[in-house]
Amino acid sequence: MSDERKSQASSLLATHHPSRITSVELISTGSELLSGRTVNTHAQTLAQKLRPLGLNLTRDTTVPDDRAAIAEAVRDALARVDLVFVSGGLGGTSDDLTRDALAQLTGAKLVRHAASLAALEKRYAAMARPVTEVARRQVMVLEGGEGLLNPVGLAPGMMLPHDGKTIFVLPGPPREFVGVLETGVLPRLGKMGRPVFQGLEKLFLCTGLGETEIAERLEKIGLPTPEIEVGYCASAGQIEVRLAAAPEHARLLETQAVAVRTALGAAIFAEERIGLEEAVGRLLTAQHKTLAVAESCTGGLIGHRLTQIAGSSAYFLGGVIAYANESKIRELGVARELLERHGAVSEEVARAMAAGVRTRFGADYGVATTGIAGPEGGTVEKPVGTVWLAVADAAGTVAKLRCFPTTREHVKLWSSQQALDLLRRRLEEF
Numbered sequence: 001m002s003d004e005r006k007s008q009a010s011s012l013l014a015t016h017h018p019s020r021i022t023s024v025e026l027i028s029t030g031s032e033l034l035s036g037r038t039v040n041t042h043a044q045t046l047a048q049k050l051r052p053l054g055l056n057l058t059r060d061t062t063v064p065d066d067r068a069a070i071a072e073a074v075r076d077a078l079a080r081v082d083l084v085f086v087s088g089g090l091g092g093t094s095d096d097l098t099r100d101a102l103a104q105l106t107g108a109k110l111v112r113h114a115a116s117l118a119a120l121e122k123r124y125a126a127m128a129r130p131v132t133e134v135a136r137r138q139v140m141v142l143e144g145g146e147g148l149l150n151p152v153g154l155a156p157g158m159m160l161p162h163d164g165k166t167i168f169v170l171p172g173p174p175r176e177f178v179g180v181l182e183t184g185v186l187p188r189l190g191k192m193g194r195p196v197f198q199g200l201e202k203l204f205l206c207t208g209l210g211e212t213e214i215a216e217r218l219e220k221i222g223l224p225t226p227e228i229e230v231g232y233c234a235s236a237g238q239i240e241v242r243l244a245a246a247p248e249h250a251r252l253l254e255t256q257a258v259a260v261r262t263a264l265g266a267a268i269f270a271e272e273r274i275g276l277e278e279a280v281g282r283l284l285t286a287q288h289k290t291l292a293v294a295e296s297c298t299g300g301l302i303g304h305r306l307t308q309i310a311g312s313s314a315y316f317l318g319g320v321i322a323y324a325n326e327s328k329i330r331e332l333g334v335a336r337e338l339l340e341r342h343g344a345v346s347e348e349v350a351r352a353m354a355a356g357v358r359t360r361f362g363a364d365y366g367v368a369t370t371g372i373a374g375p376e377g378g379t380v381e382k383p384v385g386t387v388w389l390a391v392a393d394a395a396g397t398v399a400k401l402r403c404f405p406t407t408r409e410h411v412k413l414w415s416s417q418q419a420l421d422l423l424r425r426r427l428e429e430f
């Protein structure tokens with residue numbers, strides 16, 4: 001890009017409305033993305049790379065390999081934002097139409113990108129093969145734009161100024177998309193001048209409350225407001241609540257965050273993106289306490305999650321996967337009579353497991369899970385998904401019954417989450 005264009009781009013960033021500048025749209029091209037054959041991963045990759053620069057991906061549009069559809073999607077995106085990414089369709093085959101669509105839209109001619117052509121010729125010479133016309137088509141870029149050398153493939157990307165806005169074009173294969181993004185796009189975005197606007201955000205990670213329950217509580221305190229946006233993201237056994245505001249509403253955001261803390265109370269386990277196992281680890285560390293686990297239906301998942309955290313040896317002593325009744329008796333000292341009278345999935349057995357593992361490991365806390373993960377083995381009284389969880393400590397043992405009528409995999413995940421949450425709440429009482 002010429003110096004004149006460069007300064008055009010940065011002055012644009014300085015004068016336009018902030019949200020226009022920090023908003024980015026992606027047009028993903030490819031009929032196979034719409035056919036169910038390929039999962040579109042570019043939006044996630046791009047959003048993750050742009051966020052640290054203060055840029056937000058606000059729309060991802062997927063269009064088929066169709067010249068008119070691509071041109072229309074790019075035109076629409078440019079009407080909303082100043083920075084548009086287009087991915088895919090840069091190869092040399094008949095279904096690669098992105099270049100043509102952009103030539104049609106901008107009126108620019110196609111020219112060869114010299115550096116990419118040299119790389120292509122070198123590659124073909126190394127294979128002792130003549131360069132084909134189809135291969136040559138891949139190194140065409142739009143005149144007035146800048147070719148971005150592809151570090152892992154043949155087709156270069158492009159940076160294309162258009163009507164005071166910028167279009168970045170990237171190849172479709174994920175490795176090449178990331179390659180050009182990292183070596184070509186991100187350094188140039190940095191040079192264009194980092195946007196001044198950076199939205200403010202407050203995060204609340206919650207367990208033990210459903211999404212609708214959380215939304216109701218927040219509605220009661222008047223959220224969302226015109227200034228404070230509220231976003232929700234639910235996954236197995238936890239919900240992320242996000243408050244977002246423009247920088248001029250920083251004080252209001254703080255006030256609202258205090259209100260959210262009161263409204264959601266103990267359901268909040270973190271205010272940053274960490275797992276429940278890490279939140280529990282921090283509490284154990286702060287209180288200089290240790291933990292051992294007795295896992296039946298979770299099959300070691302809790303131990304796995306805890307040991308994913310570096311430094312967990314400071315508080316996690318170990319555990320027993322006590323799946324069979326005999327191992328509950330032998331390894332944890334659960335009385336045979338309890339198992340016979342109440343069954344393995346019962347409050348009594350969960351309590352005995354937690355207390356047993358605590359004693360055997362000499363830990364401050366013992367955590368236990370016992371449940372019916374399914375799909376077989378459920379009864380009317382104890383349907384699939386019935387789980388008893390228990391936490392034992394010096395003050396005694398608490399137990400909780402939960403039922404998650406879902407798949408085996410999810411029962412395990414939810415159970416591990418609920419058990420860690422029971423422990424967390426116990427730890428927070430002190």
Ligand code: ATP
Nearest residue numbers: 028030039040041042088089090091096171172173
């Ligand atoms: P090529 O030179 O390989 O044809 P291209 O730039 O023309 O590259 P496409 O033809 O659109 O890119 O896509 C090539 C392959 O990359 C697709 O077959 C698909 O497997 C993968 N791909 C393209 N777009 C995406 C996407 N958004 N998410 C994940 N994979 C993608």
Ligand code: MG
Nearest residue numbers: 089090091096
């Ligand atoms: Mg292609």
